[in-house]
Amino acid sequence: MNNQNESQKNIIQKIVEGSLRLSTTEEFEKLIEQFDDNADIHREYADFLVQKKETDTAYQVYSKTADLYIQANKALQAIVAKIRAWSIVKPNHEQGRSFHAAIRKTALGESPLQAFFAEMSYPEFIGIMLRMIRVRFPADQFVIKYGDPGNDIYFIVSGTIEERTHVSADKRGASPSTSVKFLSDNDIFGEAFPLEQFNVSKSDIKTLTAVELVKIRKPILTDILKKHKGIEKLLENLYKGPSGDAKERAWTSVRRSVRHEIPIKINLKIFLADDKTELDSVGYTRDISLGGACIELENKHWSVKQKTVVDLDTMLQLYLPNVDETLEIMGTVLWVRKDKQGNKDLSLIGIQFKTLSDADRDFLDEYCFGSDGEQNLIWDLWETYVK
Structure with a gap:
């Protein structure tokens, strides 16, 4: 029985990574019957239902997915699931406040990124949440190349990314160096700061597995900050590394906790x-x-x-x-x-x-x-x- 459960868990992992596709509702329901508390398989099922244009059922599954992610203290993943649900059925004010309260209660103090969401006021939280753009990439594909415009902020929902940063030599005759970091769930990247200038990427960002991201474009972010000035301070805190220097890479702060x-x-x-x-x-x-x-x-x-x-x-x-x-x-x-x-x-x-x-x-x-x-x-x- 344990071997059977392990086999089914491996199937779920492959579905999430994109290396295995289920093609029928019955296949999803059979897995969910065994792993009803697994948020990832519910999320994949909801996406499948949207493709099948079964939006009413998809809304219910996305809503349950968000609840399961909250129970697992996965604030970002819960937010993305709720964004998907609210794209089908527009929420009312009470539902929005209830979800914000749930995020604040479960995410506070877990990690810098979760604290980022938890410490927002309700208007700030909704202002950020509803301006996120969801994007997906297959394995072995560049998200950003060195020298590309790097003004957007990316949040990693799932998957693994390689960030290969190119550092110029600081002494005459010295060779440039390259550092490699591996980013995964709840890490962030992007050259958003300083906000007042145009930035280019100092890194090649490439997927190692199938990856889901949400991003906030810099023009949108600038507009949000005009209305919700408290978010800028939260972003600066998120971008601070161990030295407290706001120029540090954002993922450094996030990854320190995990x-x-x-x-x-x-x-x-x-x-x-x-x-x-x-x-x-x-x-x-x-x-x-x-x-x-x-x-x-x-x-x-x-x-x-x-x-x-x-x-x-x-x-x-x-x-x-x-x-x-x-x-x-x-x-x-x-x-x-x-x-x-x-x-x-x-x-x-x-x-x-x-x-x-x-x-x-x-x-x-x-x-x-x-x-x-x-x-x-x-x-x-x-x-x-x-x-």
Whole structure:
């Protein structure tokens, strides 16, 4: 029975990622019967109903989807579901205030982005919400290229994006450098600040999986700020990084609460359907959260093609510095891409965690997501560990 549930959960994941399409109402209803509390499958079902022009039912499903996302403390996803519902049936004043109150109650303090929505007054909240534009991109497609106009603000509803930022050399004779970050649900990007000037993108933004975004165009944002001046302060707070500098990238502030770039030595095993080991190699985490990790392997340890391992099961063994025992976590490969670091050819592997016990979750949360002082201590331990 557990294997059957895992198989169905994998199907839901593939539907959300866009790699699997259901074609009938009966197929959706069968999954929902098993996973009635899964907001993602309800959201996909509602989108399907809109395509079928069954808008009355779609409105009901979108409304339930928003409620489920609120219960899961996913403010942005709840807002997008509610936008879809209200595009079918215009809300009344009471419904708008009720939804705003629900967002304030569930989102306050969870993350900078959720706090951004929760701290708005009702007129500010509706002013932002109703001016959002929803866009979707397939995997392996540029959203923004380096040098393109970068004036819009993008909020990631679902999916994974690579942001490759190009930094000019600050010394004569030095080579320009490139930094790579991976953005996912609830991260934001865009060169909106300073608001008074035209901005261009300093990054290539490319999808690694199917991605849903909502964006606010700068002319619209400027118009909103004229009417609701309090939003500008909230945006400035959202754009502040650890240093408090408003020029910092927006996603830095958001990601601090959910992901950390602490290098942890790992042993990665990827299994075929018959449970035989496809890959067994040592690498390091480049990025890790309670939901998954980006793993870095040297290509000399990587002898299989990308398409042969995507969607396969994995087991991660994490070797934490100054800790005697290892942490074992099961997961699924979401994506694979090539990278280069100096003279090293690398492969980066995106892993989504499947099973994380309460004890493992608490341990990982305490170890990787502690206070700034604890983070500094971890880095000190890491420097000792790798020598």
